[in-house]
Amino acid sequence: MEATSRPPLPPFTLESARQKVQAAEDGWNTRDPVRVSLAYTPDTEWRNRADFLTGREKVVEFLTRKWARELDYRLKKELWAFADNRIAVRFEYEWHDDSGAWFRSHGNENWEFAENGLMHRRFASINDQPITAEDRKFLWAR
Template sequence: MSESEPAAESATEAPAEARPPFPPFTAETAAQKVQGAEDAWNTRDPQKVALAYTPDSVWRNRDEFVTGRDEIVAFLTRKWERECDYVLRKSLWSFTDDRIAVRFQYEWHDADEQWWRSYGNELWEFTDIGLMARREASINDVPIAEADRRILGPRPPEERGVDFDLR
C-alpha cells in the first residue's frame, strides 16, 4: 500500500462516524445511549446533535417531518431560538435489539418569559454503527410558573439514571 492509499478499516474497527454503544442493546447500553442523547441535546448545539443521526435520518417531531442532517440542524436551530434556556431529562422506557423507547421532560421559556414543561415520548431506531436512523416524538406543553421549575440545568453525575416525576 502506498502512502496515498487510505488504510482499510479492520473488521473490528468502527467507521469514523460510529456512535457507540452499538446495537444489539442491553439494559446498560440502552441507558448509556439515552444519557448520551440527553447530554448532547442539553448542549443546544444543533451541529453536534445532528452528528448522532444518519445523513438521511427521518424524524417526526410533533406535527413536523424532518429528513437528513441539514434539516435536523435547521429544525434544532429554530427550536432553540424559540425555546429559551431549554434543559432536558430523558428516561429509558424500553428497548429491543436496535430500538429504544424514551420518555422525557424539558423546561424552557418563551420570549414573553412564560415557562413551559414539555412532556413527551420518543421512539428511536439505530443502525449497526449506532447512528439514529429514525426518531418519532410526541410532545405536549404545559405552562408552569417559574417557581415550579425543577429542571435547573444539565443532570449532575449523581442523578444519572434517576427517574423523574410524572407531573
C-alpha cells in the same frame, strides 16, 4: 471529523440502552444543533410533533429554530423500553419563550438505530404545559 460510528452499538443491553439515552440527553442539553445532528444518520427520518424531516441538514435547521424559540432549554430523558436496535424513552424539558412564560414539555420518543450506532429514525410526541418559574424542576446551570 465526523464519526462513522457512535457506540454503544445495537443490539442493546440494559446498560448500553441507558448509556445511549444519557448520551442523547447530554447532547441535546448542549443546544448545539450541529453537534446534536451528528448522532443521526445522514438520511435520518424524524417526526417531531407535526414536523416531518429527512436528513441532517433539516435536523440542524429544525433545532436552530427550536432553540431560538425555546430559551434556557433543560432536558431529562428516561429509558422506557429497548429491544435489538430500538429504544423508547419518556422525557420532560423546561424552557421559556421570549416573553418569559415558562413551559414543561412532556413526551415520548421512539428511536431506531443503524448498525453503526447512529440514529436512523426518531419519532417524538410532545405536549406543552404552562408552568410558573417557581414550578421549575430543572435548575442546573448551563
